[in-house]
Amino acid sequence: MNKKTVRDIEVSGKKVLIRVDFNVPMQDGEITDENRIVEALPTIKYIVDNGGRAILFSHLGRVASAEDKKDATLAPVAKRLQELLQKEVKFVPETRGQVLEEAIANLKDGEILMFENTRFEDIEGKKESKNNPELGKYWASLGDVFVNDAFGTAHRAHASNAGIAANIKETVAGFLLEKEIKFIGGAVSNPKRPFVAILGGAKVSDKIEVISNLLNVADKVIIGGGMAYTFLKAQGFEVGTSLCEIEKLDLAKELLEKADGKIVLPVDFRFTKKFENEPASHVGPITDIKADEMSLDIGPKSVELFAEILATAKTVVWNGPMGVFEMSNYAHGTIGVCEAIANLKSATTIVGGGDSAAAAIQFGYASKFTHISTGGGASLEYLEGKLLPGIEIVANK
Template identity: 70%
Template sequence: MTKKVVTDLDVAGKKVLVRADFNVPMKDGEITNDNRIVQALPTIKYLIDNKAKVILFSHLGKVKTEEDKAKLSLKPVATRLAELLDQAVPFVAETRGQELEAAINSLQDGEVMMFENTRFEDIDGKKESKNDPELGKYWASLGDLFVNDAFGTAHRAHASNVGIASNLESAAGFLMDKEIKFIGGAVDNPARPFVAILGGAKVSDKIGVIENLLKKADKVIIGGGMAFTFAKAQGKEIGTSLLEVDKVDLAKELLERAGDKLILPVDARLATSFSNDAAAGVVSIDEIPADKQGLDIGPESEALFAKELQGAKTVVWNGPMGVFEFENFAQGTIGVCEAIAKLSDATTIIGGGDSAAAAMQLGFADDFTHISTGGGASLEYLEGKELPGVAAISDK
């Protein structure tokens, strides 16, 4: 079913609850990266321009103790949002009660306010994270309509997404809609050839994704630490490289099932230890010494992956090719970024997490069609799972 989008709602004069993803990195009470706030602006501005009364809320971090509350207030987010919108964003440091209700009821058309971190409700019995029905119903009672723009939490059934949507007419915000169209579309109805690139440390983190994409994609390229578990499954010496011993048999099974659809590295950049300063050259994947470890794919693998990407019409990438945080082992990830950036006629998608961080950190953010804002949500979508936060949004 196609989900309603914010443009399908009659928002003028209405109190519109907006679940945003303002789970931004903080240090000493200061926001260190405001990308998630910026990503929410199109939906918020649309509602302002169309005379809605906008009530924003989000989670921030994990709140387990009273001490966490002091460090995880959304007040700095409201302050930054006011700067970006160039208008006041009053903040109510409550998640329920008379002060919050009065602030909402005093809103005028086109005004915006924000209330406190939804996970403050987790202190007493995890009411938010366990989708407490009474809490979802209460929050829904504060508004006339609900817009869910928080794809990053769409894989979780919480009171602030599923709970509210169960009690109120709802729609996807522009960011949520974009995620549904790009990631959902890539998995369900991709333009072909469709090439998936999977990296990261562990096979166990990506089993479902690998299995689903082997069914859907024309090629699946494997890099990162998990490539060494596949190399071990082929009987190769991998030295002290990352290995999931209990996943070797699964890797063998996937190799047999995939045939030539699965593309693995042919060389590796080595280190004597897990350190940027421990670089020890490049060798064939068949010649890794017993006392060294691979921390990145090598140049021949970069060339192979670039060749496999040529002519692709849809590319989905999740997980770096090596320890990109170490300058000496970032080249494989840079090489993949460059190869994807050269695809002029393809839909190119990064499925959140470390690969999104790598592309932004390495300066390639503008070279992709879409960079997902959700790590876990993107992975589960790529696995083909139904996301509760998406499923709960009203159908058109």
């Protein structure tokens, strides 16, 4: 990696602006998955242990009106961060102004401050999301150096990343961003082979560019989830009432032709008549589907086939579930694939954020993967081979 990290700068005695990604799921004011907070801890600890004055900020959800603010405050996150660090985190419920400026001015070396949800600036004119120049300049004025550690927003040029970087002397990567560049960027640019990509999820249209790019760099591209039915339909199979993008059939045919055998599709499925968590009525090849049935998961022979392909892999990237894993009767495929990847002994195994990351954590396999990405959309765009604004702003070594 040729990007500068926080190791490459002096932080002692400096006000260090740190863009973290604390956009965590919340329910009734409680955090339901704190993985993104935990992943940010090494960078925060490094800065305060080396005498920096840590100024943290993040977005949380989408904030379109003043009514949204009460459910989008970062106060619960600051509280949980304080518990994890076992160190005081001063929370300022403002995004700008005298109260925030005075709190920052009063910070001492090794102390931590977090200010309020950056998206509160979106209520009038989307100043954060539209990278308002005045806002980026203002936030930059609050610190001496900028550490970007928010991979989850790296695919967006916002005031809290690109805007600050344009108005401050130097921008470097935190340890989490460094990891994302190393693992996901490395998988796309220089993978150990064989390189196997597994793509799931609902729609081909969501992952056209990912599939196309991975066909250029991967040795095999396994496709499951709702996407598989569009490819099967493109091959002439009937798919009943399964999710299928009819308008993408020609595209699926083109991708299959381009793949020249690299694309691997499921060979059996779990069929049912209703989108409900009831046991499958039967399991078999796609030719067994009835006109009024749908498939909500891949079957055991597909898991076995995918596991055989994975067994020889040296690099694996997984993005997207194999079925409706939120329903226990249709989580078998996702669990099976997750288990097959987790049990690989000598491969670099990467989960590309989103539902895949949630599944790996939910099913207890998180510790067995080399890297679980904290970015959903950012991971996808990185796998597409795109340049991400949040990475491009980081200074080169």
